[in-house]
Amino acid sequence: MTVTTDAKGGNQAFVLHPGGSFAFEECSIPTLQSGRDIIVRVAATGLCGSDIHYWQHGAIGRYVVEKPIILGHESSGIVVECGDGVKGFAVGDRVALEPGSTCNTCKHCRSGRYNLCKDVRFAATPPYDGTLATYYRVPQECCYKLPSHVSLRDATLIEPLSVAVHSSSLAGKMQEKSVAVFGAGPVGLLCTAVARAFGASKVAVVDVVPSRLAFALEHGATNAYQMSSESPEKNAADLLSTAGVENGFDIVLDATGAEPCVNCGIHALTQGGTFVQVGLGKPNLSIPVGQICDKEISFKGSFRYGPGDFELAIGLLNSRRVNLDGLITHEYSFPEAEDAFKNVAGRSGIKSVIYGPDFNAEVAKSV
Missing domain, CATH: 3.90.180.10 (Medium-chain alcohol dehydrogenases, catalytic domain)
Incomplete structure (x- = not known):
């Protein structure tokens, strides 16, 4: 051309x-x-x-x-x-x-x-x-x-993939860790792929759309859970049961910004776990601060990407560890x-x- x-x-x-x-x-x-x-x-x-x-x-x-x-x-x-x-x-x-x-x-x-x-x-x-x-x-x-x-078409995904790399890196070492990803949209699915590439042993994806959950299972997720209208505590318990995680996830990445998902994710974390907020919804959410303190979890915000994130994203594609x-x-x-x-x-x-x-x-x- x-x-x-x-x-x-x-x-x-x-x-x-x-x-x-x-x-x-x-x-x-x-x-x-x-x-x-x-x-x-x-x-x-x-x-x-x-x-x-x-x-x-x-x-x-x-x-x-x-x-x-x-x-x-x-x-x-x-x-x-x-x-x-x-x-x-x-x-x-x-x-x-x-x-x-x-x-x-x-x-x-x-x-x-x-x-x-x-x-x-x-x-x-x-x-x-x-x-x-x-x-x-x-x-x-x-x-x-x-x-x-x-391709140039697929390269449009490198920017959101860099978002996933940045947020996953903020979560710390993922090798042999259990990870829950809330949201099976583009960023959530890319977070799933990155978590697997970073060595997570279990990656459970949570969403309300069955077709997106099915897609997640075909692209790296080990488990899928469809959120219900039940309480965050009930959804968290059902999620843990579905994923076969006994004592809570080591890491939660929320790519939705939705209050029910954030609350469920906090309840689903293990003691000392790490929660990374990737997606944005309402500017002010009501979250269970008592759970954050009681479990002494690390709650981190993630903003775009920083030095090395684009290079790492491209490296994951170049090595075909992310598809x-x-x-x-x-x-x-x-x-x-x-x-x-x-x-x-x-x-x-x-x-x-x-x-x-x-x-x-x-x-x-x-x-």
């Missing part, structure tokens, strides 16, 4: 306007702003729950859609231009994009926790535009070459972008991707 930055092709973008309406618009083609910048032609973008939330609600916490914004941040593409200071990349390279660039100078960046940088410029987080466009500019450190057997087959269930051309948003909002399938403007879908799917 021939890829060009010819301005005659333009930079078509899918733009969300305040109030929830979408429009296809021609935007300026991004240019190199420093010697370490790279311009990428976007091949495919996976839709995230945050994209849907900005569309339907206009805000996530303090981040408000006050002016038109381009959404999308789970993307792959092909390098079309490199700054004169870029090393290790060349035009034509297939890459995954890390969607947040940081200041690299604050105490968090300097101490190796750049995901906590207050000056991060994160794609599709107001006021910064995302990747649902023809071209996107990133600094060199936010580009990652793809293994030869990973992405089947996670992408819906594919859309760029003109069908709004249909993709509606599909995700309707909770159909697992992961939906949108191909970049005029990007050949067959090329994106090939390796």
Whole structure:
């Protein structure tokens, strides 16, 4: 496939306007702003729950859609231009994009926790535009070459896989540990795959959708449990029984942010266990603090990903310890972008991707 930055092709973008309406618009083609910048032609973008939330609600916490914004941040593409200071990349390279660039100078960046940088410029987080466009500019450190057997389509999952790597790493050593993962959506399923790759002996997945639980069992889960409307204590007891875990799970990863799941997970933990909050729901939850103290568990928040997480995610794919087959269930051309948003909002399938403007879908799917 021939890829060009010819301005005659333009930079078509899918733009969300305040109030929830979408429009296809021609935007300026991004240019190199420093010697370490790279311009990428976007091949495919996976839709995230945050994209849907900005569309339907206009805000996530303090981040408000006050002016038109381009959404999308789970993307792959092909390098079309490199700054004169870029090393290790060349035009034509297939890459995954890390969607947040940081200041690299604050105490968090300097101490190796750049995901906590207050000056991060994160794609599709107001006021910064995302990747649902023809071209996107990133600094060199936010580009990652793809293994030869990973397609540009599947590479859209590297960003959420990095979320799973980060949260799983926060949980500590998983070798021969029992792990419960709440939520069998994309991030929960990827947490399941990472937990198995990290050596967990048992990974039980919890959800309310039977089809997603069935998928989890085919992709790494050792057990599956369908949450009921019973109390968190009753669900926790039933979960432990189903999974054959006598004294509680060593680790719980919650990818839902739903209060019943968080409460159930805390009750299902063993004494001294570790709970990692991966997904976000309501900003304020009622949780059993007494259980947290009585068991002396470690309750940790997880935010995006940090140094080494993208490299490790790609390493797991390169070694085939994590398999992405089947996670992408819906594919859309760029003109069908709004249909993709509606599909995700309707909770159909697992992961939906949108191909970049005029990007050949067959090329994106090939390796």
